[in-house]
Each structure stands twice: as structure tokens, then as C-alpha cells.
Amino acid sequence: MVRFICVISSLFFSITAQAAKENSNHPKVIAVTQIISHPSLDKIRRGIVDSLRDSGFEEGKNLTIVFDNAQGSVATATQIAHKFRGISPDVAVGIATPSAQALASVFQGTSTPVVFAAVTDPKTAGLAPDHLEGKVLITGTTDFPPVDQQIALIRKMCPERRRIGVLYSVGEINAKKQVQSLKNLLKPGETLIEIPIQSSAEILFALRHHLPLVDVIHIPLDNMIVANLPSVVHVAHAHKVPVFTSHPEGVLEVGALGTVGIDQYQSGYETGKLVSQILQGVSVKKIPVLFLKKAETHINRKIAKNFGARLPENTGECP
Amino acid sequence: MLRVQGISFSYPSLGQEPREILKNVSFSAMPHEIISIMGPNGAGKTTLLKLLNGRISPTQGTIFLEECSLVDLPSREKAKMIAYVGQDPMKGTFPELSIEENLVIGMNRGEKLTLRPALTEKKRSEFQALFDQFSLPFLGRLKEPVGILSGGQRQILSLLMASLAPCKILILDEPTAALDSAATTKALEILAYLCRHRSMIVFMVTHDHRLADQISSRVLMLQEGCLVRDQKKKI
Amino acid sequence: MTFFQFLGTCEIAFLYMFVGLGVFLTFRVLCFPDLTVDGTFTLGAALSAYVTLMHDAPFSSLAIAFIGGMVMGALTAFLHFRFKIVPLMAGIIVMTALYSLNMRVMGGPNVSILGHDSIFSFLERQGFSAFETKLGVLFLFLAGVFMLLYGFLKTMTGLALRAIGNNQEAARYQGVPVERLTLLGVGLSNGLVALGGALFLQTQGFADVNMGLGTVIMGLAALTIGEILMPQSVLFLGLFSAVAGTLLYRCFVAAALNIKFLGLSPSDLNLITAFLVILSFAYKHKVSRARGVSC
Numbered sequence: 001m002v003r004f005i006c007v008i009s010s011l012f013f014s015i016t017a018q019a020a021k022e023n024s025n026h027p028k029v030i031a032v033t034q035i036i037s038h039p040s041l042d043k044i045r046r047g048i049v050d051s052l053r054d055s056g057f058e059e060g061k062n063l064t065i066v067f068d069n070a071q072g073s074v075a076t077a078t079q080i081a082h083k084f085r086g087i088s089p090d091v092a093v094g095i096a097t098p099s100a101q102a103l104a105s106v107f108q109g110t111s112t113p114v115v116f117a118a119v120t121d122p123k124t125a126g127l128a129p130d131h132l133e134g135k136v137l138i139t140g141t142t143d144f145p146p147v148d149q150q151i152a153l154i155r156k157m158c159p160e161r162r163r164i165g166v167l168y169s170v171g172e173i174n175a176k177k178q179v180q181s182l183k184n185l186l187k188p189g190e191t192l193i194e195i196p197i198q199s200s201a202e203i204l205f206a207l208r209h210h211l212p213l214v215d216v217i218h219i220p221l222d223n224m225i226v227a228n229l230p231s232v233v234h235v236a237h238a239h240k241v242p243v244f245t246s247h248p249e250g251v252l253e254v255g256a257l258g259t260v261g262i263d264q265y266q267s268g269y270e271t272g273k274l275v276s277q278i279l280q281g282v283s284v285k286k287i288p289v290l291f292l293k294k295a296e297t298h299i300n301r302k303i304a305k306n307f308g309a310r311l312p313e314n315t316g317e318c319p
Numbered sequence: 320m321l322r323v324q325g326i327s328f329s330y331p332s333l334g335q336e337p338r339e340i341l342k343n344v345s346f347s348a349m350p351h352e353i354i355s356i357m358g359p360n361g362a363g364k365t366t367l368l369k370l371l372n373g374r375i376s377p378t379q380g381t382i383f384l385e386e387c388s389l390v391d392l393p394s395r396e397k398a399k400m401i402a403y404v405g406q407d408p409m410k411g412t413f414p415e416l417s418i419e420e421n422l423v424i425g426m427n428r429g430e431k432l433t434l435r436p437a438l439t440e441k442k443r444s445e446f447q448a449l450f451d452q453f454s455l456p457f458l459g460r461l462k463e464p465v466g467i468l469s470g471g472q473r474q475i476l477s478l479l480m481a482s483l484a485p486c487k488i489l490i491l492d493e494p495t496a497a498l499d500s501a502a503t504t505k506a507l508e509i510l511a512y513l514c515r516h517r518s519m520i521v522f523m524v525t526h527d528h529r530l531a532d533q534i535s536s537r538v539l540m541l542q543e544g545c546l547v548r549d550q551k552k553k554i
Numbered sequence: 555m556t557f558f559q560f561l562g563t564c565e566i567a568f569l570y571m572f573v574g575l576g577v578f579l580t581f582r583v584l585c586f587p588d589l590t591v592d593g594t595f596t597l598g599a600a601l602s603a604y605v606t607l608m609h610d611a612p613f614s615s616l617a618i619a620f621i622g623g624m625v626m627g628a629l630t631a632f633l634h635f636r637f638k639i640v641p642l643m644a645g646i647i648v649m650t651a652l653y654s655l656n657m658r659v660m661g662g663p664n665v666s667i668l669g670h671d672s673i674f675s676f677l678e679r680q681g682f683s684a685f686e687t688k689l690g691v692l693f694l695f696l697a698g699v700f701m702l703l704y705g706f707l708k709t710m711t712g713l714a715l716r717a718i719g720n721n722q723e724a725a726r727y728q729g730v731p732v733e734r735l736t737l738l739g740v741g742l743s744n745g746l747v748a749l750g751g752a753l754f755l756q757t758q759g760f761a762d763v764n765m766g767l768g769t770v771i772m773g774l775a776a777l778t779i780g781e782i783l784m785p786q787s788v789l790f791l792g793l794f795s796a797v798a799g800t801l802l803y804r805c806f807v808a809a810a811l812n813i814k815f816l817g818l819s820p821s822d823l824n825l826i827t828a829f830l831v832i833l834s835f836a837y838k839h840k841v842s843r844a845r846g847v848s849c
Binding site: 394395397403411415424428430433435 | 706708709710711713714716717720721723724725726727728729730847
Binding site for chain 1: 562653765
């Protein structure tokens, strides 16, 4: 009997637990879902919020933002998407591919627009608007790194270093594509050596094995590798190999020679602009997916001098 | 017909002389014989049982059951021909399964496994008949888990399980050691019935001389691995 | 929660019930602690995606996924018997290998069938709403699989399987082919989990290489909830409690998403889940187990 009561009350409790409606009088509601807490993704979210504020949509005044973090679980991301559908926001925003995919799946056949951010390859992820044939109103920003500009920087600064080692993690959706794009841009005389990593524990081991075979290390947009950047730079410099990255901030203090990357905050800011356009009434169909191109180049002059690298013009300042 | 010829068994030990447990034991046995295996501790009784069970292979010698070498038989065939009831009542049955499920498993010993339903009304009535025959207190308790039965009751259940499917050899390892007198009487009643009505060879390890006298037709005495006495009882 | 959120919760609960049944089969019936499921769930999704995209055969993809899961589960059991590797370790080994294998099958860490025909497309074209179709079809699959599993456990083979989990030594004496049947049992369990993964792919439209992480723990937590809250007098109720526990677990997740003021957040869920699993091991005898299951 006691058990029966417990079962029924647990069920009742969970079913009736309502999402707390903070300020339900506000005309506009956006729901944001993020796959996991991570500095890059968090920056994107802040960019979105700031961008909306700059467009006149301020949280607490005329905008309600519902935010949920899936803590790395795809199942939770799906439940979050269902929760969002239940509250019928004006725009649903998915940060990172699995969260965006969950939204696209759940909001099929509805009129709620879905906006994605931090999705490097929308086509493969099944999020390209033309691919979805109008089943979902979808758009977003992609931050495929400017691979052409990256390899151009390497060529400009270290033209004699032709064997390029690319250190990337296999679990990163974006990484393989970047590697492929780099391969396609190689000129005769240049070779690309892939250094794939499965877990952060392997990084140093793989590096030590490959460093004698490369002249320069390039790190694509890859959160796992960048988290270990200090050790990567340390080992690479011991072998007299410079490191280039795709992440704009922090790299120079740590010792990377140069970087060409799209700022994540900026990426979020641009996404926020798309969201505010939709909130202002622009039809989603008229908003194409935005390929962020504006990249920032930074170099570390001191390290450049140590390696005898040439300094390109028009670059950002550094210590 | 069982022929045991010159079997020896030793445990290999690193760097030293292997320990010989059994030395050159030979005997034959015919159906309807009830053979007690006796001897002091460490004489090799358990090892002899394991060899007869097919659990282990002799390091020397052969065991032939109906002209088939025991070691060459596949395990399913072995299980079909040889039934075993151990010393510990707790280890011989399945405590979380019900009484009827235990009996069905015994009934199916050595048979190929099918996708037919395990329990049928026909089987249930067979079990009830069995309980009637021996006046066992399991009547109407077929669905209860075996775990709640006492040690004596579980041992009796093991014997019943062994009896449901015919076998050529029945091996009993001190079957009444853990039982009280009431349970022992019941167990012996079932055993006696089985011996009379089944054409099988029964091997029983026991320390109880009275039991050996009461029930067996032959005694094999082991001492330090050798068969020192093979005595047929005069009835 | 809103009605829609409840329907969504049911949808994901139905998907994870396959996991619950699979984990019940290994952890409770066979007493074989199998961690392979973290990899097999993803494998099912990956295989289903491959077959759906390459051969346009979503229904066949379910069968392929099931078979793939069975093979991997049997491999774990094989490693245990052949090389005397402890079950937990064997499961971890296969699960680790599956991480790489899954990525090969998916062609990357993520794959999507959004925009392609799924097993629900036929019915959706007839005019049924997406939700009705999904819930209806999933429920039918689940009910079918549930009855088949129950029926199987009541056959002679199923009984032998339960005997192995209960007393392996005695089962051997009774002529039960322990090695072969364990391969079948662990294989079947992983087949079920892979089927759940495949249905996840068909329902949600995508699969990710990390989606399997924590599957076994979630399954165990669901089993525990079921055992605490439901009477367990017969095997049927044991199976049913695995299913009911999954639904309740998913409801708790949904509730946690709603009740921020209580301080609950999805990250706390991992702590609660872990606590539930500890409970199930610590109070094995107090938490009632289904009659006829062994551990």
C-alpha cells in the first residue's frame, strides 16, 4: 500500500511540476539549449545575449530567456527539446550540433524557428535548410575556420617549413573536415601529416612520436587539444617546432606562434543578430545560414623572432 | 557396464614430484549395484568421484562406460548418463527458482534445449504424483522458491531431480551428511526405490558404516590412493 | 510539465525501456555485469543510420542493428570464457573498441537522417501526426519485444538461462551448456539495447558517438527505481518494473528540468543516478528482487 502511494505521488509530482514562469508577461521568449558547459560554447551564449540586448531585446525587460544545459547527455538534450516545444518559444536556439539536431527533430512541422550556433558542418549534421525541405524553419551560423587563411599564414611566416603536422581529436565533429580542407589546399612540395588523438592522455605520446617528422604543428578548431595547449607548445618547442592554432584568444600568452580564428563571442554575437531579425518579424526563409568569414589573425612576435619567422603585415598586436 | 582400468590421477606441482592422489585403481561395475566408496580423509574418494563424473580426466588409465570412453564424451551426453547429488544441499539446487522449475531442470538433464514452454500441466501432475508417492510435504507448494526450504528438504529435492531423468550412473557424495534422521530416512526411501526400479550403477561416498551396510551391495575401500578392498556383500 | 513535455518524456522513456530490459537480462537474470551496452546503444543507432542512408531501408536497419548488438554482446561473453577475462573488464574492452567502430560506421562522430525517410514516414504520410506515429509505433515495438522476452524466459532455454545466473555450477551438472547459453543471453541483451539505439536514431533523427555514455548506469538506476517502488512477486513483474522504472526515471529528469528553485539541475541528476545505483548494490536483500531472478 505504502509503495503504491509512493509510486502514484512520484508520478503525480513529476508530471505536475511546472516550469517556473519567471516573467510570463513579456512578449518575446527565446529558449536556448547547450550540449555542455564549455568556455567556447559559454562565450557564444554570452555573445547571443549581448547581441540581443544591443538590438533592443533585453532580458527581464521585453525578453525572457529560458536556458537549459544538457550536461553532455544526448538523452537530456532531447528531453530539453521536448520541454521547449511545450513552452512554444518565439525562437529556439541550439548551441552545438547535438542540441541543434534535437531541436530540429522536435520542432518539425511547427512554426517555431530554430537557430543553431557552433555547428561547423550543417549539411552533414542534417541541419541545412534546403535539405530539410521546409519541414523545420531553420537557420544559423557556422564557424568553419578560415583554413585558407590559416595555411596562408603558415606559408608567409615559415615558408621553409613544408611538412605540416595537424594535431586533432577524432571525437571532434569539426576536426576531420578541417583536416580534409587543409589537404585540398596543399601546394606541391607541401605535405600534411595527420596526428589523430582519441583522448587527452595520448596527446604528448603522439606528439613525441610525430615531432621528428614535421616542421610545424597546426591545431584546428578543437576544444580538447586547445585545453592542453601549454603542454603541446612545451613539447613542440623542445623539438624546435612552432605551433599555429585556430583559436583566437589565449594562444599567444601560452606560446603559439600565430593563429587565424573566428572569435567565439563574435560568432555568438552574429547568431544573436539572426535571432533578433526573426524576433523583429523577418521570415526565417529569408535568412540564409551565415558562414562566418571574418577571422582575426594574431601572432606572437617574440616567438616569431625565436624561430626566425617572417612577420606578415596587418596583423594584430601581441607581446 | 562400467570398466575402470588402471586409473591414476596426480596434481602437477611446479618443480616438485607431482602429487599422486589415486594410484592404479581398477574395478568393474554392473547395473543394479550400489557401491559405497569409503576410506579415511585424503584417501582419494572425492577425486574418484570427479573422475567417475567426467569432471576431470585420469592422468593414466581409462574409464569405459558401455564401451565408450568417458573422457571422449561431449558434456551433454555425459550429463545425460551421469547424475550427481552433492554433499552440500545448498549447492545442488537453484534457490531463486521455484520447486517446479528446479524439477523441470532435473527432468531435462542432458536434453537439448528447446523453445517449448518449460512448465506444462502434464509435468506438474507428474511432480504431484511423485510427491504423493513419497508423502513429501511439497504438495501445493510447487511455485515457491527453493531458497525457503530447509537443507534436508533441498537435498531431497536434489535426489528427486536426479531421479526424474534416467541415468546410467548415479553419484552421491555423502548425501545424508547434512541431514537429520527424519530427512535421512526419507532420502534413503527414495534412494531405495530408485535402485529397485532403475537399471543404473550407484556410487556413494560415505563415512557412515551403518548406512553402507544398510544400503549397499558392495564396498570399495580406498587408502592413500590405492584400492585396498573390493568387497561384495553377502545378502 | 506541459502535456507536450510529458509526451516527449514518454517517447524517450519508450526508447530507453529497451535498455532497461537488456540490463535486466544481464544484471538480474544472468548475473553477468555487462558494460558493453554503453557502446552497443550507439552501435544500434550507427548501423540504423548507415542502412537508412545507404540503402533506404529503415525497417531492415532495425534488424541489422539488433544483429550487430547481438554479435558484440556475444563477443563480450566470449572474451570472458575464452580468455578468463572478468565480465566487467570484458565489457569495458568491447565498449572501448566500439567507440572507434561506431565512428567508422557513422563516418564521423555524428550522423543525421533528418530529412530522410524513417520508419515513421509511411504513417506520417497517411496523415497521422508525428507524435502519434512515434508514440504508437514505439509502444507497439516495446509491447511486442516485452512479450517475446517474457515468453522466451518461460521456455526451456530461458529457464536454463535463469538457472545459470542462479547457480552456474549446478547448471553445469544438469547438462546446461553454460558457455553457449551465456553467449546467447548477453548477445540478446545487447541486441535489445542496440534496437533501442536504432529506434532512437529513427525517432530523433540523429546519432552522436558520445550518446551511449552512461547508458548502463541509467539502466541500473531505472531498475532500482522499479524494484523499490513495485511489488516483485513474479518474473513478469520483475520485467515490468524495469520498464516502469525507466518511465519514472525519465519523469524525474523532466521534473529536474522544470524545478530550478529546488536547486535541481541536470548535473545533479548524475549524482542522484549514482546514488540509486549504490542503493541497489548496498541493499540487495532489502530492495525486493523479482522472484526467479538471481542477483
